[in-house]
Amino acid sequence: MTFSMFVQHFLNALTLGSLYSLIAIGYTMVYGILRLINFAHGEIFMLGAYFVFWGVVLLHLPWAVAVLGAILLTAFSGVLVDRVAYRPLREAPRISALISSIGVSFFLQNLAIVVFSAIPRQVHRPDWLAKVMIVGSVRVLPLTLFVPLLSLILMLGLIFIVYKTKPGLGMRAISKDIETSRLMGVPVNRVISLTFGLGSALAAASGIMWALRYPQLQPIMGVIPGFKAFIAAVLGGIGSIGGAVVGGVLLGFVEIMLVAFMPELAGFRDAFAFVLLIVILLFRPTGLFGERLEDKV
Amino acid sequence: MNKANATLLNLAAVGCLALFLWGAGRFLDGYKVQIINLIAVNIILALSLNLIYGFTGLFSLGHAGFMAIGAYVCAMLVLSPAQKEMLFILEPPIWPFSVTQAPFFLAVLLGGLAAAAFGVLIGFPVLRLGGDYLGIATLGFAEIIRVLANNLPRVTNGALGLKGIPAYANLWWNYAWCLLTVYCIVKLVRSNFGNALMAIRDDEVAAKSMGIDVFKYKMISFTLGAFFAGVGGALLGNLLTTIDPKMFLFVLTFNVLMIVVTGGLGSLTGTVLAGIVITVLLEWLRFVENPISFGGFEIPGIPGMRMVVFSLVLLVIILFRREGIMGMREFSWEGFFRYCGRGGRSR
Numbered sequence: 001m002t003f004s005m006f007v008q009h010f011l012n013a014l015t016l017g018s019l020y021s022l023i024a025i026g027y028t029m030v031y032g033i034l035r036l037i038n039f040a041h042g043e044i045f046m047l048g049a050y051f052v053f054w055g056v057v058l059l060h061l062p063w064a065v066a067v068l069g070a071i072l073l074t075a076f077s078g079v080l081v082d083r084v085a086y087r088p089l090r091e092a093p094r095i096s097a098l099i100s101s102i103g104v105s106f107f108l109q110n111l112a113i114v115v116f117s118a119i120p121r122q123v124h125r126p127d128w129l130a131k132v133m134i135v136g137s138v139r140v141l142p143l144t145l146f147v148p149l150l151s152l153i154l155m156l157g158l159i160f161i162v163y164k165t166k167p168g169l170g171m172r173a174i175s176k177d178i179e180t181s182r183l184m185g186v187p188v189n190r191v192i193s194l195t196f197g198l199g200s201a202l203a204a205a206s207g208i209m210w211a212l213r214y215p216q217l218q219p220i221m222g223v224i225p226g227f228k229a230f231i232a233a234v235l236g237g238i239g240s241i242g243g244a245v246v247g248g249v250l251l252g253f254v255e256i257m258l259v260a261f262m263p264e265l266a267g268f269r270d271a272f273a274f275v276l277l278i279v280i281l282l283f284r285p286t287g288l289f290g291e292r293l294e295d296k297v
Numbered sequence: 298m299n300k301a302n303a304t305l306l307n308l309a310a311v312g313c314l315a316l317f318l319w320g321a322g323r324f325l326d327g328y329k330v331q332i333i334n335l336i337a338v339n340i341i342l343a344l345s346l347n348l349i350y351g352f353t354g355l356f357s358l359g360h361a362g363f364m365a366i367g368a369y370v371c372a373m374l375v376l377s378p379a380q381k382e383m384l385f386i387l388e389p390p391i392w393p394f395s396v397t398q399a400p401f402f403l404a405v406l407l408g409g410l411a412a413a414a415f416g417v418l419i420g421f422p423v424l425r426l427g428g429d430y431l432g433i434a435t436l437g438f439a440e441i442i443r444v445l446a447n448n449l450p451r452v453t454n455g456a457l458g459l460k461g462i463p464a465y466a467n468l469w470w471n472y473a474w475c476l477l478t479v480y481c482i483v484k485l486v487r488s489n490f491g492n493a494l495m496a497i498r499d500d501e502v503a504a505k506s507m508g509i510d511v512f513k514y515k516m517i518s519f520t521l522g523a524f525f526a527g528v529g530g531a532l533l534g535n536l537l538t539t540i541d542p543k544m545f546l547f548v549l550t551f552n553v554l555m556i557v558v559t560g561g562l563g564s565l566t567g568t569v570l571a572g573i574v575i576t577v578l579l580e581w582l583r584f585v586e587n588p589i590s591f592g593g594f595e596i597p598g599i600p601g602m603r604m605v606v607f608s609l610v611l612l613v614i615i616l617f618r619r620e621g622i623m624g625m626r627e628f629s630w631e632g633f634f635r636y637c638g639r640g641g642r643s644r
Contacts, residue, residue, distance in 0.1 A: 037429050088616055095356055098429050099558060100615045106551060107608035113601030219601075223547075227440070230433065271444035274437030281434055282422050 004137040009260045011144045015213060017252020018151035022206035023229030024236070024244035025158065026078075026199030032175040032239035033195055035094055039101035040081055041203060042226020043108035046219065048074040048204025049211040050116055053123060063126055071204045078200025079193045087189065112219035123215035147209045154205055155245055158198060162241060167194050175239065224270060228255075231277045237287030246288065251276070306630050311476065318468045330468065331536070332580050337471035338532050340572035341478045343556035344565060345525035348482055350554075351562035352491065353518040354498030355424070356432040360553050362439030363523045364530025365446055365545040366415055367408035371531030372459045372540055373452075374404035380461060384454055391451045401465035405474065405531040412527020415442075416520040424515045439550065446542040458541025459534075466535035474532060478525050483565060485521070494518055495563070548604070552579070555611050560621050567623030582606055 023045055030038045051073050055066030085104045089097040129146070132139050162168040170191040173181040182188050210225065211217055232251045236243025251273060259266045280287065321333055342360065349357045373381070373394045381390050389395060399407065423434040446453045453459070485491055493514050496504040505511050534540040556575045560567030585602040614621065 035429075037433065085612060085616070092619060094428060096615055096619055098356070098432065099554070100612060102551065102554070103608045103611040103615060105608075106548070106604055107612065110601040110604040110608065114599055114605055118600060227436075231437075234433075267448040268444055271441045274440050277437050278422060278434055281426055281430060285426065285430070 002137075005260075007138045008140065009256055011140055013253040013256035014249070015144050015147045015252070016256060017249035018148045019206045019210050019213070019248075020225070020229045020232045020252055021245045021248025022151050022154065022202045023225060024233040024248045025155065025241055026203045027230050027233040028236070028238050028241060028244040029171070029195050029199045031233070033171060033178075033192060034086070034090075034097070036086065036097050036101065037230065038199075039098070039226075040085075040104040040108060041199070041229075042222035042224075043105050043112070044074060044078050044081070044200045044222070045203040045207040045210070045225060046112060046222035047077055047108065048200075048207035049217055049221065050112065051204070052208050053121065053211065053217060054116070067208060070208065071201050074204035074207075075197040075201040078196040078203070082193060082196040087192075109219055109223075116217075116219060118219060121217040123211050123217060125212050125215060129212060141213075143209070143213050147213060150205070150209070154202060155241075158202065159241060161198065167191055171195055228273050231273045234277060234287055235280055237289035240287070240289040243287055243289035303630055314472065314476075318472055322468050332577065334466065334468060334471050334536050335533075335580075336573050336576045337468075337475040338529050338536065339553070339556060339576045340475050340569055341525055341532070342529035342553045343560065343568045343572050344478050344482050345522040345529065346553050347557045347560070347562065347565065347568045348485070348494075348525075349519055349522035351557060351564070351568075352486055352498060353494045353515060354501075355515060355519060356428055357435045357519070357522070358432045358547070358550050358554070359419070359435030359439045360526050361545040361547060361549040362435075362442035363412040363416065363526035364533065364549065365439075365442050365540075365542075366412045367405075367527030367530030368534030368540050368545075369408075369446065369453055369459070370411040370527075371404045371408035372462045372534050374399040374407060375401055375463055375465065375535065376459065376461075384457075384459060384461070385451070386457075387455070388451050390454075394452070401470065401535070405470075405528055405535075408531030409524045409528035412530065413520050413524035416523025417516070420516050420519045420523075424512065424519060436547065436550075439545070439547070443542050443545050446545070453542070456542060458539060458544075460539045462535055462538045462540070464535060464538050466532045471532055471536070474528055478528070479565070479569070481521075482525075486565065490514070490517075498563075555607065558611065558621060559614055561623040561625060562621065563625045564621065564623040564627060566626065566628040567621050570622055579603070579607070 023041065026041050026044070027038060030036055030041075048070055051070035052066045055061045055069055056063060059066075061069065081104055085100045086097050089100055125143075129141070129143055131142065133142055162171055170181070170186045171194070173184070173186055174188060174191055178188060206225075207222070210221075228251060229248065232247035233244045234247070235250060236245070236247025238244075254276070255269060255272065258272060259269055265272075318333075321330060325333070342364070346357070346360055349355050373390070374397060376384070377398050378396055381395065419435070419438045423431055423438070426434055447456055449455070450457075486494070493504070493509050496507065496509060497511055497514055501511060537544075552575070556571045557568060559575060560569070560571030582603045585598065585606070586600050587598045
């Protein structure tokens with residue numbers, strides 16, 4: 001393998017990894033607070049991508065406006081999903097909310113088929129993103145550099161919110177103990193809504209960049225990235241934002257390099273992440289950076 | 298009510314079912330017979346999931362994987378060596394599949410046993426996990442099976458799938474397997490073994506401290522569930538006469554989960570009722586996806602609408618009636634006669 005090819009694989013892995021990370025943060029924040037695997041998160045990712053392209057194609061909005069509008073709309077969808085499908089089940093057994101999220105996931109997928117149609121759509125990138133740059137012997141799309149950079153900025157913004165602001169303090173408090181937080185005057189439902197909003201906004205950003213990078217839209221496009229990002233979150237230690245970032249990038253690297261170095265295994269690519277998941281759960285169920293949870297008796 | 302009377306009534310009920318099947322096979326058209334067949338298969342699948350989830354509390358999302366194993370093993374066994382040679386155009390099938398052909402009953406049984414073997418294999422690592430993690434791990438297992446089916450062309454014919462499977466799965470076979478499943482699971486759940494399972498479901502720590510070997514019971518329940526899921530998959534593959542990896546997506550597990558949740562977790566009667574209702578509804582709802590012509594007007598069909606309605610049904614049930622149709626209640630002849638005696642006015 002030549003050096004330039006390696007650099008290309010490296011950049012691709014970084015791009016894929018940072019896209020996984022952005023989705024994984026949404027899983028990890030919701031799990032940290034509600035102990036709920038939000039199955040519908042992959043569909044939120046898909047909605048973000050569809051919103052922006054329908055804004056551009058149907059409403060002829062400029063890209064910047066469409067992106068911003070789509071992120072806000074997706075964040076709102078995330079909050080709505082929580083309000084309708086999860087909040088009524090807060091006191092119910094945890095599995096009920098999980099089944100509810102599976103229901104929401106199927107609902108959104110099929111609603112997308114009804115509204116957007118099942119036919120895959122080609123995405124036209126803005127010109128400046130579609131030009132191939134040649135640096136030395138390496139040919140890269142501007143997106144390949146742009147995606148990790150923008151993801152990094154978004155993640156730093158999120159970390160600022162979680163660790164330096166008052167709502168962020170509320171999130172951290174709820175993730176430790178929801179009842180005590182409520183007694184201490186944390187507006188629990190509002191903070192949970194904010195968590196869903198932020199997680200969904202990041203998923204939307206990821207979905208938009210995903211659609212630009214791998215230019216196709218499909219109602220089921222969120223399923224596989226959703227599962228992979230969940231695995232990334234588990235890999236990093238679910239509940240830890242830093243863990244989600246590391247897990248996502250790690251999974252991106254492992255996946256791209258596996259295919260690059262062992263092309264004969266390319267067909268098994270989608271199964272590999274799941275094998276990894278089962279192995280992690282066996283040997284280190286709390287992931288790389290996760291806290292150890294004890295069984296309460 | 299004494300045992301002999303109950304047995305008599307059970308036999309009478311089976312007789313009525315046989316009469317109904319005979320009539321259905323004789324007088325109903327092929328499409329309706331197919332739906333009646335699907336009901337039996339779905340009941341088998343849902344009962345096996347209810348054993349795992351409803352009675353043992355193991356949230357498993359791996360049913361599509363077990364079904365795929367059952368379906369492939371059964372199909373490879375009932376296809377004749379000559380047919381397999383014609384189907385596998387890229388590479389020949391591996392030995393022993395290349396030369397074997399088994400009768401249908403044996404093929405279904407072996408399909409179930411193969412699924413059970415995978416149940417043991419996957420159960421060992423993942424059954425230590427709790428709750429939702431188990432769900433994700435078993436879901437991962439089903440995805441792995443699907444990817445393997447896609448990428449092992451000498452065993453499964455890859456993405457091309459297996460076509461022209463001889464359709465042995467008629468009403469009699471399906472309902473015989475269905476009754477066997479009902480019998481086995483009812484016997485099991487009512488035994489001491491069943492009590493242990495429910496103790497684990499209700500409070501694992503307490504069950505362990507009472508001396509129940511939790512892991513062993515979980516393992517047996519999971520393996521048995523996998524066996525019947527494999528049987529269901531084998532029958533389904535045979536009923537449809539064609540299988541390919543795309544068939545075993547997560548949506549297949551979703552349909553089974555839907556039946557179990559609708560019927561009521563931990564109610565076998567509920568599962569059987571919901572199996573009938575949901576299967577009929579799933580077929581009936583196809584009309585919203587087909588174009589309807591209405592006095593000269595053509596209303597275009599809306600693809601995807603069926604599953605929109607279905608996921609909404611699941612959401613409404615889980616949000617407003619979490620216990621499903623039956624809760625944890627079961628059918629019994631005593632209850633039935635008491636109900637009739639009061640003129641069916643109240644429960």
